[in-house]
Amino acid sequence: MFSHLIVAYIFIYICLGLIGLGIILLLQMKVSHNKEQHRREMYEQKHHDYFKYIQAHLEEEGALRLPPGKLKPLERKVIQEKYMEWIEQFKGDYRARLIQLCRDAGFVEADLKALSSVSFGRRLDAAYRLGGMRAEEAVPALLQMLQKGKYNSLSIIIARSIAKSAQKSEDVLEMLRILLSHGKPIHHLAADIMLESGMDASGLLLKLLDDPDPALVKVGLVAMWGQAVPEVMPVLGRLVGSEEKDVRAEAVKLYLSSNPALKDETIVHLMSDRNWEVRAAAAKALGPLHAAGSIPLLVKALQDANWKVRYNSAESLAALGEAGFEALCQAALSGAGIQREAALQRIELVMELEQEHSAIEQMVAYNKKRLIHDRYFGVKRKPVKRMTGVAAVGGDYTA
Structure with a gap:
C-alpha cells in the first residue's frame, strides 16, 4: 500500500514539475517576444528618416541609396x-x-x-x-x-x-499543374493564386482555357468571374459544348452572366442539356435577360426532375412581367404534381413580397399581378376579426 502511495506522490511531483517547466518556457517565450517587438520598434524609429528618403525619391531616376551603416x-x-x-x-x-x-x-x-x-x-x-x-x-x-x-x-x-515571381506563363501553368495534381477541389483557390501574377491576365486565361487538362480549364473559368476579358469570349462559347461536365456547367454560367443576345436555338439547347447544373443556370438567366419568348420552355422546365431547375424556372417566370406570371398561374391551375407545386410556391412568394413595395411602379405591377391571380384563383376575402372583451355601448340614455 505504501509503495503505491509513493508512486502516486512521485507521479504528482513529476506532473507539477512539468507544469512548472511549461509555465517557465511560456514566460521566457513571452519575454523574448516582447524584447523582439521592442527592438523592432527601435529599429523602425532608427531608420525613420531613411524610409522617408525612399518614399520621397521613388520618382527620381538613378539607384536608391542602401540602408546606412552595418545592419544587425x-x-x-x-x-x-x-x-x-x-x-x-x-x-x-x-x-x-x-x-x-x-x-x-x-x-x-x-x-x-x-x-x-x-x-x-x-x-x-x-x-x-x-x-x-x-x-x-x-x-x-x-x-x-x-x-x-x-x-x-x-x-x-x-x-x-x-x-x-514568375515572368513566364509556362511557370504559372506548371505551378497550377503541381497544385492540382493532388486531386483536391481547390480550383477557386488556384484561380485566386493565379490572379496574383503580375503578367497579362488575358494571355494567361487564353492558355488556361485552351489547355487539354480539364482541371486547368476550370481554373481559367473560375478566374474569369469579375474579369473583363473580351479576347476569351470566343473560347468561352466553344466550352459551352464541352464534354466535361464541370467545365460545361461553369462555362454556361459565365456565358449567361455576360448577358449575350441569346438565340432561340441556343436557349433550347441549354434548357435541354443533360447536366442539371446547366439547365438550372440557363433557367435562372432567362428572367434577368427578359427572354419573354422562352416562357413555354420555362413552363415545361417546371416539370424537371431537379428541384433547382424547377425553382429557377418559376423565379424567371415571375420576373417576366404579366405574361410570365400568368403562365405560372396557368401551370398552377392546370398542371399536376411537381409542376403545380413549383408554380404555387412561387405565386405565393410573389404575392407576399410584392405587396410590401411602396413605389408607384411596383404597386402598379403588383396590382396587375393581383388581378391575374384573382382571375385564376378567385378573390380571397380576409376574415373579419371579432372584437372580444369589449363592453357593449348603446341603448337609450334618456331618463
Whole structure:
C-alpha cells in the first residue's frame, strides 16, 4: 500500500514539475517576444528618416541609396519587410525600383541561399520573402520545392510566391499543374493564386482555357468571374459544348452572366442539356435577360426532375412581367404534381413580397399581378376579426 502511495506522490511531483517547466518556457517565450517587438520598434524609429528618403525619391531616376551603416540580422529583417510592404502597395516603375533595391541590398541573394537550408522552416520563410520581392530567379527552386512537398497549407505559400515571381506563363501553368495534381477541389483557390501574377491576365486565361487538362480549364473559368476579358469570349462559347461536365456547367454560367443576345436555338439547347447544373443556370438567366419568348420552355422546365431547375424556372417566370406570371398561374391551375407545386410556391412568394413595395411602379405591377391571380384563383376575402372583451355601448340614455 505504501509503495503505491509513493508512486502516486512521485507521479504528482513529476506532473507539477512539468507544469512548472511549461509555465517557465511560456514566460521566457513571452519575454523574448516582447524584447523582439521592442527592438523592432527601435529599429523602425532608427531608420525613420531613411524610409522617408525612399518614399520621397521613388520618382527620381538613378539607384536608391542602401540602408546606412552595418545592419544587425533583425535590423535587416525590419528593413526588408518594409520594402516588401511597399512592393505590395505600389505598381509599375515604383515596384520595379523597390525590387531592384532588394537585390542591391543583398536580400534576394540571402534568401536564395536560404532555400537550400536543412531547416524546412528557414526554406519556407525564404520562399515567402522571395515571393514578396518578386524574385524571378527563385522560380525554378520554388517549383522544385512545391513538387517535392505534400499538399498542405504550406503549399499555398510556395504557390503564391511562384505566381508573384514568375515572368513566364509556362511557370504559372506548371505551378497550377503541381497544385492540382493532388486531386483536391481547390480550383477557386488556384484561380485566386493565379490572379496574383503580375503578367497579362488575358494571355494567361487564353492558355488556361485552351489547355487539354480539364482541371486547368476550370481554373481559367473560375478566374474569369469579375474579369473583363473580351479576347476569351470566343473560347468561352466553344466550352459551352464541352464534354466535361464541370467545365460545361461553369462555362454556361459565365456565358449567361455576360448577358449575350441569346438565340432561340441556343436557349433550347441549354434548357435541354443533360447536366442539371446547366439547365438550372440557363433557367435562372432567362428572367434577368427578359427572354419573354422562352416562357413555354420555362413552363415545361417546371416539370424537371431537379428541384433547382424547377425553382429557377418559376423565379424567371415571375420576373417576366404579366405574361410570365400568368403562365405560372396557368401551370398552377392546370398542371399536376411537381409542376403545380413549383408554380404555387412561387405565386405565393410573389404575392407576399410584392405587396410590401411602396413605389408607384411596383404597386402598379403588383396590382396587375393581383388581378391575374384573382382571375385564376378567385378573390380571397380576409376574415373579419371579432372584437372580444369589449363592453357593449348603446341603448337609450334618456331618463
